[in-house]
Amino acid sequence: QEGTLDGNREKALGAGAIAYEELDLREEFARDFLAPIIKANALYEGQYPLVSALSRPLIVQQQVAMARKYGADGIAHGCTGKGNDQVRFEVSSMALAPDLELVAPVRNWGFTREDSIAYAAEHGIPVGATKEKLYSIDDNLWGRAIECGEMEDPWAVPPKGVWLLTQQTATEPRDVVIGFERGVPVAIDGDKLGMAEIIARLNDVVGSYGWGRIDMVENRRVGIKSRETYECPAALALIMAHRDLESICLERDLEREKARFEPRYAELIYDGLWFSPLKKALDSFIDSSQEFVTGEVRLHLEPNSCEVTGRRSEHS
Ligand code: ARG
Secondary structure (H helix, E strand, C coil): CCCCCCCHHHHHHHCCCCCCCCCCCHHHHHHHHHHHHHHHCCCECCCECCHHHHHHHHHHHHHHHHHHHHCCCEEECCCCCCCCHHHHHHHHHHHHCCCCEEECHHHHCCCCHHHHHHHHHHCCCCCCCCCCCCCEEEEECCEEEEECHHHHCCCCCCCHHHCCCCCCCCCCCEEEEEEEECCEEEEECCEECCHHHHHHHHHHHHHCCCCCEEEEEEECCCCCEEEEEEECHHHHHHHHHHHHHHHHHCCHHHHHHHHHHHHHHHHHHHCCCCCCHHHHHHHHHHHHHCCCCCEEEEEEEECCEEEEEEEECCCC
């Protein structure tokens, strides 16, 4: 994530925590949450690769593990009542640990930002930020979401300053070859790498061509429409390459039927139903569909463009 973890320990202990732990979960995130998304070509409403929606079930898994480790009887989140994330946190935690109490002070006490700052001061919790944040930003290995501020008006052009991963600095055209095995990326330009490393590298390379932005109005789970901007260079490049490889590796009927389920799969995850029976059943279908999705896809990069220019597989 953007920013630093400095000060978090003090904040936690100041708030009365009995322990504080920092975990690096990039490998688990890639293996257990991003690989299924690539195999499924999952894009919510045809565009959004589910960046935030994917991190919530992993966070809840860890929260539940911590609650068990320290004998806690509840878990908390700091979401407001306006977004999808509250739903994802709560549905996931009810699925994994129905006995744990859910604590959602910002939403349940109707806190404004000023209320939160006042509450922290009153209770001796050190919080750094006092100046109004312009945007609500969430980011992880899979990309970055930037919302609110002047962009709430869907006609407003996103200010240049919101983009971080997709600043165009590269000018020379180049190719990148992505190797897949059974539907998951395993190599870049012939170098075998872990998936987290592949994604991090692609964010750098593809992002440096200024490619990977999304500007859309999406239907939130809670019933409101919301203008969102995202930058997800690696996610969009990998899904494009994977889908292209499937076009030579999947038998026609399987390819068509799978394409019908993909939007549904993305909706389930968007709606917070990662730990649900339908999601699990679709995973079995999708996994079985990937048996022969092994091969390579060549992407061609130029400023503001990323295109497939070739694909090959022993199974085609
Ligand atoms: N609209 C996106 C989603 O629901 C992004 C949410 C980002 N979260 C945030 N707290 N800014 O997945």
